Amino acid sequence: MSRRRELHLNVNILNAGIFGGSWRVPENDPLSAYTLEHYVGVAKTAEKARLDAVFLADGPGLEAEIAHRPGNSFEPSVLLARIAAETERIGLIGTFSSSYNDADELATRLAAVDAVSDGRLGWNVVTTAGAAAAANFGRDAEPEHTARYERASEVTARVIATWAGQEGTPLVPASPQGRPVLVQAGASADGTTLAGEHAEVIFTAAQTVEEAHAFRRAVDEHAIAFGRRPEHVAILPGLSTVVGSTEAEAAERRRLLDELVPEPYALRRLSGQLGFDLSEVELDAPVPLDTLPAPERAAGSQTFYRMVLGIIERDRPSYRQLLRTLGGGAGHRIVVGTPEQIADHIESWFRSGAADGFNVMPDALPSGFDHFAEQVVPELQRRGLFRTEYSGRTLRDHLGLPLQPPLRAVAPVLTPSW
Incomplete structure (x- = not known):
C-alpha cells in the first residue's frame, strides 16, 4: 500500500521578515536579526510546531540594502550549527553558492554541520547573480547565466561524490540520513534542468496554480530524463503570510506593512x-x-x-x-487573511498537486511566524493535513525522502568555467 502524501512546511528566517519594512513593525526589535537569539527562537518555535525545517537565505557579498533594512548577519553553516545545538528534530536548510565556493571545502563544511546535527542538514544549491558578489571576489562582472548553471551541476556532482567517499575525494563523516538533502531554487530553463538532475526539494516563486502545475511537469520530465523518480522531488513554493484573527485585522496589518516599506x-x-x-x-x-x-x-x-x-x-x-503586490520587493506570493483562509489556500494548492508544501516567509519576524505557528498550523492539523508529532529524526525522515546511494562515477576535478 502506498504511503499517504504529507504536507511539508519550512520557515524562511529571512532576518527581520519578508516585507521590505518588516523590521519597523512596532512589536519587534528592529535589531533582533543581529542576534543569535532571534534565529534560535524562531527555530524553537518551528520545532514546537513540528515544521520540517528552517531555511536560511544567503549570498556571498555585501549589499547596499543595509541602508534601508537589516541584512543576513551570520554565515549559514555557523548559524545552523548553533541552531542544531539548541534543537533536536527540526531540519536545517542553508543556502551556499555553487558559483563562489570550492566544491571539496564546501562538501567537508556541510558534512560537518550534518554530523553535529545528527543528520538534519539540507543544502540549498544556488547560482549567485549580481555584480556585488562578483566584486567581492575581485571580478568585474557576474558570470553568464548558462556558465553559472554549468558550474552548479559540476560542483553539486563533486560535493555528492565527496559525501559518498569516492576515490580521489576527501573523507567526510558518515550521516544518519545518507547525505544532506539537496535543495534548489530556480525556474529558468537552466535551473529546471539542474533541479531535475539533482534536487530533492525545490523552492519556487510560483504565483498561480497554473504556473505551479506547469513547473512540476517540467521538473518531472527532467527528473525522468536523468533516471530519477519524480515522487522523490518535493516542490515547495515560497508563501508570504499576513495573519489576522479577522479579515479586517489582516487587511489592516497588510496596510501597515505597505506603509513601512x-x-x-x-x-x-x-x-x-x-x-x-x-x-x-x-x-x-x-x-x-x-x-x-x-x-x-x-x-x-x-x-x-x-x-x-x-x-x-x-x-x-x-x-x-x-x-x-511584491510587498516592497518580497517577490513571493502573498496571502492575507484569517488562519482559516490561509489554511484554505495551503490546502487548495496541496490537494491539487500544485505544491507538496510551502517555504513559509512570514511578514515580520518573530511576531508574524508566531501568528502562523500558533494559529495556522493547528488549523492544518485539525484538517489532518499536517503532522502533530515527528515520526523520525532526520530531515529526510521529515520529507519522506529515501537514503541516497553513492554515485558510481568519480566526478572530475573542477576548473573555473569563466
Missing part, C-alpha cells in the same frame, strides 16, 4: 528584478510591458524576472501597484 529600497529591489534603473520613474505610470526583454535575455535572477513579468502581463499594474 522604504520607497528607495523597494525601487532598488524592483530595478534589480527588471534590469534597469527605476529611481526616476513616475510611480503611477503603467509598467511598459513592450520594453521588457524576454526572460532568456534577462540578466540576474531569471526566476524572479519571470515572476515579476508574469504579474505585469496579468495585471498591467502601475509601478506603485507592482511594488505593493
Whole structure:
C-alpha cells in the first residue's frame, strides 16, 4: 500500500521578515536579526510546531540594502550549527553558492554541520547573480547565466561524490540520513534542468496554480530524463503570510506593512528584478510591458524576472501597484487573511498537486511566524493535513525522502568555467 502524501512546511528566517519594512513593525526589535537569539527562537518555535525545517537565505557579498533594512548577519553553516545545538528534530536548510565556493571545502563544511546535527542538514544549491558578489571576489562582472548553471551541476556532482567517499575525494563523516538533502531554487530553463538532475526539494516563486502545475511537469520530465523518480522531488513554493484573527485585522496589518516599506529600497529591489534603473520613474505610470526583454535575455535572477513579468502581463499594474503586490520587493506570493483562509489556500494548492508544501516567509519576524505557528498550523492539523508529532529524526525522515546511494562515477576535478 502506498504511503499517504504529507504536507511539508519550512520557515524562511529571512532576518527581520519578508516585507521590505518588516523590521519597523512596532512589536519587534528592529535589531533582533543581529542576534543569535532571534534565529534560535524562531527555530524553537518551528520545532514546537513540528515544521520540517528552517531555511536560511544567503549570498556571498555585501549589499547596499543595509541602508534601508537589516541584512543576513551570520554565515549559514555557523548559524545552523548553533541552531542544531539548541534543537533536536527540526531540519536545517542553508543556502551556499555553487558559483563562489570550492566544491571539496564546501562538501567537508556541510558534512560537518550534518554530523553535529545528527543528520538534519539540507543544502540549498544556488547560482549567485549580481555584480556585488562578483566584486567581492575581485571580478568585474557576474558570470553568464548558462556558465553559472554549468558550474552548479559540476560542483553539486563533486560535493555528492565527496559525501559518498569516492576515490580521489576527501573523507567526510558518515550521516544518519545518507547525505544532506539537496535543495534548489530556480525556474529558468537552466535551473529546471539542474533541479531535475539533482534536487530533492525545490523552492519556487510560483504565483498561480497554473504556473505551479506547469513547473512540476517540467521538473518531472527532467527528473525522468536523468533516471530519477519524480515522487522523490518535493516542490515547495515560497508563501508570504499576513495573519489576522479577522479579515479586517489582516487587511489592516497588510496596510501597515505597505506603509513601512522604504520607497528607495523597494525601487532598488524592483530595478534589480527588471534590469534597469527605476529611481526616476513616475510611480503611477503603467509598467511598459513592450520594453521588457524576454526572460532568456534577462540578466540576474531569471526566476524572479519571470515572476515579476508574469504579474505585469496579468495585471498591467502601475509601478506603485507592482511594488505593493511584491510587498516592497518580497517577490513571493502573498496571502492575507484569517488562519482559516490561509489554511484554505495551503490546502487548495496541496490537494491539487500544485505544491507538496510551502517555504513559509512570514511578514515580520518573530511576531508574524508566531501568528502562523500558533494559529495556522493547528488549523492544518485539525484538517489532518499536517503532522502533530515527528515520526523520525532526520530531515529526510521529515520529507519522506529515501537514503541516497553513492554515485558510481568519480566526478572530475573542477576548473573555473569563466
